[in-house]
Amino acid sequence: MSASTLTPSPPRAQPHAGTDPYAWLQDRDTPEVLAYLDAENAYQQACLAHQAPLREALFEQIKGRILETDLSLPSPWGPYLYYTRTTAGDEYARHYRCPRPADGSLQVDERAETLLLDPNALAEGGFLSLGAFSVSPDHQRLAYSLDTAGGEVYTLYVKDLASGAVATLPFDDCDGSMTWANDSQTLFFAELDDTQRPWRLRRHTLGQAGAQTVFEEPDGRFFLHCYRTSSERQLVLLLNSKTTCEAWVLDAATPQADFACLAPRQEGHEYFPDHGQLDGQWQWFIRSNQHGINFALFHAPADRAPRHDQWQLLVPHRDTVMLEDLSLNAGAITLSLREGGLPIIEVHPQGQTAYRVQLPDAAYSLYVQDSLEFAGPHLRLRYEALNRPAQVRQLTLADGAQTVLKQTPVLGAFDADDYVSERLWATAADGTQVPISLVRRRADQGRCVPLYLYGYGAYGESLDPWFSHARLSLLERGVAFAIAHVRGGGELGEAWYRAGKQAHKQNTFDDFIACAEHLIAQGVTAAERLAISGGSAGGLLIGAVLNQRPDLFRCAIAEVPFVDTLNTMLDPDLPLTVTEYDEWGNPEEPEVYARIKAYAPYENVKAQAYPALLVVAGYNDSRVQYWEAAKWVARLRTLKTDDNLLLLKTEMDAGHGGMSGRYQALRDVALEYGFVLESLGVA
Known part of the structure; x- marks a missing residue:
């Protein structure tokens, strides 16, 4: 071609004198x-x-080839099923919930469903990115954030799900994250500095004006992020650069208290904590590279902040196997590994022999899509290959049984073979x-x-x-x-x-x-x-x-x-x-x-x-x-x-x-x- x-003749940008002749193109918004x-x-x-x-x-x-009107696989949580629905002609999926069936099925009752959020109405034909979408632990409120320009600066909202009333939170320069404490009244969110780095954690209590500063990270290499642990009993404030981490933790039931440091930062030490159970006891689980670059897994007592010398090795470092992530349920620890260039899921059921998930293809994508409820017996895997549409597979943690719950449809003539x-x-x-x-x-x-x-x-x-x-x-x-x-x-x-x-x-x-x-x-x-x-x-x-x-x-x-x-x-x-x-x-x-x-x-x-x-x-x-x-x-x-x-x-x-x-x-x-x-x- x-x-x-x-x-047409191509445009010509005039070079200016200096070491960078086209630096003038950095003058945003000039004629x-x-x-x-x-x-x-x-x-x-x-x-x-x-x-x-x-x-x-x-x-x-x-x-x-795309099923334009479709229902996502519902996720059970508490008394509800949560799901999205796409409709032909709409740019964005709508978010819904309905009462959870008593028989434990995933059958949606459209007559009893509630529309939680409609991004199509919010976008009004323009740009829209949904950041946080977080329902409070008592299921009464929805915290969400929107970017309407593409610059990744978000406005924060809280919706009362009973009345439908929406409150815009009066905070600027937000990164879009919103994390609930267990009182369903307290929200933690992060603010951006002048370089758009999440650097300040703030705490806001619904019904009160303003927010309190919880933490500030002055080192420009470090990003700040707050999340709920798998157990939903703890909050983690993670500070991480490309090479180093520091985590602070807080009981999610006492959001007005101070975060406590899990292990002070040490250059080159990356660690990522989660909270769950081991042999029926609450424990911290820490994925750390202190024993080698491919990471090992440690556990520690569920004190407010156990000392670093209390960490005990659970899964050792392996030279040829990368420990990329872990998922915690009450009945199992699930490791996301990488070996020979391929993702591997390895499950360690409590009190039983560990096993690896078996899959049909030689080259594929696989990850834990949803660990579901902490006390539940299942998690969900997303699996796909270059010639195989994505599947959501339900894995029974105790025995490794797999059920394909949903496969992304391909309309028209298509045969993976x-x-x-x-x-x-x-x-x-x-x-x-x-x-x-x-x-x-x-x-x-x-x-x-x-x-x-x-x-x-x-x-x-x-x-x-x-x-x-x-x-x-x-x-x-x-x-x-x-x-x-x-x-x-x-x-x-x-x-x-x-x-x-x-x-x-x-x-x-x-x-x-x-x-x-x-x-x-x-x-x-x-x-x-x-x-x-x-x-x-x-x-x-x-x-x-x-x-x-x-x-x-x-x-x-x-x-x-x-x-x-x-x-x-x-x-x-x-x-x-x-x-x-x-x-x-x-x-x-x-x-x-x-x-x-x-x-x-x-x-x-x-x-x-x-x-x-x-x-x-x-x-x-x-x-x-x-x-x-x-x-x-x-x-x-x-x-x-x-x-x-x-x-x-x-x-x-x-x-x-x-x-x-x-x-x-x-x-x-x-x-x-x-x-x-x-x-x-x-x-």
Whole structure:
């Protein structure tokens, strides 16, 4: 797809004198900046105008596979079933509850249901993000929070569920979290500082004016978060940076008391507490890395705050198994593990032999979706694969029996056996074996086909294979889909993450390039048939590999890309910068400056040919500012030597996650897929 065949001329941002010629694009809301972004949006629309029929066809195909009117799986809690319902034509699901059936079933009684919240009415056609949705322990009130701009700053509300009366809480700069104490009168919430870091915990009692400050965290590396434990008997105030944690605890029945420190912070010690029962006794359970980077599990007496020397080892550290999380029920401890690049659920029933949950696929996504009521005998797992729609499975903790309670429907002609899900391994530049998850039509095995390769590789996040209704529109057209599980992610444990951060960040890019080369060498695809995509830190990945190996790809999509890495990390007043030092390093240190400058996409744009590129930004994005994408595109326009399309789409009413409505999101996917399909010569 060549720009030379199109009539409009691309916008040109005028470089200014200085070390950063496009820094003027950071002047938010100025006429010059808005005019440039509007011009880029108009250019993008003009260049892709001929794709309108294809986009509409893709949108209708994707929408046609989704059950637009559906009921979520109800969750039992106390005297009610809680659930959501989607309705055809509505952007958002509505939230309901109904009395819990006496027979223990999950049968919803529509005649007795109560509408708790309707985001469609609240959105009024604009952006809307629902933050907290928390019913009080006595089931009388709903605390919820709303972001109506995309900047991740929320307004807090409390709704009386008997009368329907809604009170707006008079607090500003809130992160959206709301945590109930057990008196159903006291709410804890967090406030943001000037860099949009949750740093202050406040306590508000319903019916009283104002709120009391409970805790302030001055260290800009640490985020503050308050939550209820699994037992619902304790509250935890967690302070964590990328490398270090400190937790304070409080009996949920005495919310006016002070929090007590569980273990003072020690650089490099990460620990995450929960509260439950062991052999019938109340205990603290602490997932900690003090014995090794893959974490171990400890328990301690349920004193107000047991001393660190009272922690006793329960599950030891394992060199090849990452302990990612735990879920507590009265009858079992459930461990979320990662081994060999795959998620594992290991259940330890009280007084019985531990077991691992058995599953049908070789590569998959699996996690505990809901631990349900603490005293209940079950929990719920969410399970899916690249070719298998998501299932919610009920696990009986005592014996491991599984029941599929709900499978995400796929309307129309769909057979999972028409597609093959595979796990491949590429060899990186340093000899490391890098996993790839691949799905394609069974009929395409052994053939060279167009391929869409996705990557992320940061913060220890794991990109487990997931099913997508939208992706079927690629697969049906003969486009394979793959995920490169590069270092910097968490797929192979903590060591895998550490091998792709700070001084080792180049490994992330080398791994992605190795995955692309492996797919080409194996005859799965070819360079001229290869599309790549990533968002946020994954957008940094895309920007870096485009600079380093532009010959390897036909086209690319970068969503809210973190591409102005060096300049952002040099500005401690920007949201998230200081806490990100633990991920990328502090460029005020000369060796870190040189390291980041060597790979930062914006800094390393050069006079060479680049693949066709679609860049998407959110004007209200507080995590990756809109100007990162705008500056990158401006420099690419000046230096690149090809006539391939270079498009910038800035969502002027959205933030980091894009447009908020489900149909709006589908239209965004249709636009991106149209760009990819035409670039690959498939459309």
